[in-house]
Amino acid sequence: MSAPLSQGDLTVARMCMLASLGRAGYYRDWRDSAPREEDMAVRDAIQRIALAHRFYGYRRITKELGRTGFAVNHKRVLRLMRLDNLLCLRKRPFVPVTTNANHGWRVVPNLARSMILTGLDQLWVADITYVRMREEFSYLAIVLDAFSRRVIGWALDVQMDVHLPLAALIMALEARRPAPFSLVHHSDRGVQYACADYTEELNRHAIQSSMSRPANPYDNAKAESFMKTLKTEEVDASAYRDCRQARKAIGHFLEEVYNRQRLHSALNYRPPAEFEAQWLSSGAAAQQRLTIGATTCP
Numbered sequence: 001m002s003a004p005l006s007q008g009d010l011t012v013a014r015m016c017m018l019a020s021l022g023r024a025g026y027y028r029d030w031r032d033s034a035p036r037e038e039d040m041a042v043r044d045a046i047q048r049i050a051l052a053h054r055f056y057g058y059r060r061i062t063k064e065l066g067r068t069g070f071a072v073n074h075k076r077v078l079r080l081m082r083l084d085n086l087l088c089l090r091k092r093p094f095v096p097v098t099t100n101a102n103h104g105w106r107v108v109p110n111l112a113r114s115m116i117l118t119g120l121d122q123l124w125v126a127d128i129t130y131v132r133m134r135e136e137f138s139y140l141a142i143v144l145d146a147f148s149r150r151v152i153g154w155a156l157d158v159q160m161d162v163h164l165p166l167a168a169l170i171m172a173l174e175a176r177r178p179a180p181f182s183l184v185h186h187s188d189r190g191v192q193y194a195c196a197d198y199t200e201e202l203n204r205h206a207i208q209s210s211m212s213r214p215a216n217p218y219d220n221a222k223a224e225s226f227m228k229t230l231k232t233e234e235v236d237a238s239a240y241r242d243c244r245q246a247r248k249a250i251g252h253f254l255e256e257v258y259n260r261q262r263l264h265s266a267l268n269y270r271p272p273a274e275f276e277a278q279w280l281s282s283g284a285a286a287q288q289r290l291t292i293g294a295t296t297c298p
Contacts, residue, residue: 042072043080050086107194110219111210112186117147120276121178124152124207126165126187127223129230131156131250133240140230140250141165143172146186146222148279149264150272151254152176156247162197169201180206188212188220229258 016022042065049064050056056064058081062074115123123146131138139160143153153172157164169185185202187193189211202209212219234253240246263269270278 039080042070042076043084045070046077046080046086047084050081106199107189108209108211110186110213111184111208112146113219115184120145120147120279121176121183122147123184123186124172125220125223126168126185126193127220127227128160128165128190128192129227131235131240131246133242133246135242138240138243138246139164141168141192142223142226142254143168144223144226145176145272145276148272148276149222149226149267150259150276151226154251154254156243156250158243160192162192162195165192166198166201169198173201173205178205178207181208183207184210186210186212186220189214229262230254233257233262 045065045068046061049061053060053064058078059074061081062072062077065072065077112123112125117123124143125146126141126143128139128141131140136158138156138158140154140156141164142151144150145152152175153168153170155164155167155171157167165187183205185207187210192198193209193211199209230250230253234250234257238246238249240249258272260271260273262271264272264275267275
């Protein structure tokens with residue numbers, strides 16, 4: 001009995017005979033399929049380059065393809081990028097305005113700039129950002145403890161009026177119950193933070209207000225840094241169906257992932273909740289309470 005032929009020993013004629021196909025039909029199919037396979041290989045390479053360098057246009061991508069061994073001209077690359085809707089990666093997305101500083105409410109100076117933080121509930125920072133959903137935008141307001149970077153209050157809704165940041169502030173107040181005259185609240189100059197409803201809530205709890213200088217995001221750098229983390233690690237990787245789904249997913253990220261799991265470089269690579277627990281058990285919290293008690297007005 002003869003040994004079976006290896007796959008490499010089968011000729012085209014032999015394979016066609018075994019499959020009951022004519023050689024002319026085989027070569028005709030090969031001529032049709034080979035260009036499609038090559039086209040898919042080029043499209044795959046374009047996808048990879050466009051995602052790795054999202055500001056590359058079709059001319060730079062053509063050059064990059066040439067460097068990796070593809071002989072293709074820029075007109076074909078442009079056609080394939082249009083076909084795969086990759087040109088939209090270079091368009092600047094619409095960004096809803098979340099700060100309206102053109103209002104008649106009182107604007108207060110920036111007190112946070114000169115503060116040296118030594119404990120919790122000395123400085124809270126607040127901000128608002130937009131969240132894209134399938135058919136509309138929603139808005140997220142947060143309150144962050146600047147010492148521990150922990151999110152202590154948040155609210156998400158499709159309306160960006162004073163009730164949104166006010167809900168986040170009330171959540172923070174109920175969670176922390178700061179001592180009177182011990183806390184500074186810092187935000188931008190937006191009307192939501194400057195209006196009477198919000199400032200009255202701060203005054204009711206003896207919290208001093210602080211606001212950023214005009215057009216200076218560095219004055220609220222901790223809040224801006226958090227918003228960047230939120231967008232990168234949660235929002236940009238999600239496609240929320242509606243506000244309810246966005247609220248559930250973002251709430252889980254804030255409470256479980258960011259506060260309790262994510263390592264923060266500014267906290268010696270500890271999650272904010274763990275950092276707070278260790279700080280509270282170190283005795284520093286008791287010293288802070290004594291200091292506040294000595295300086296608080298009766």
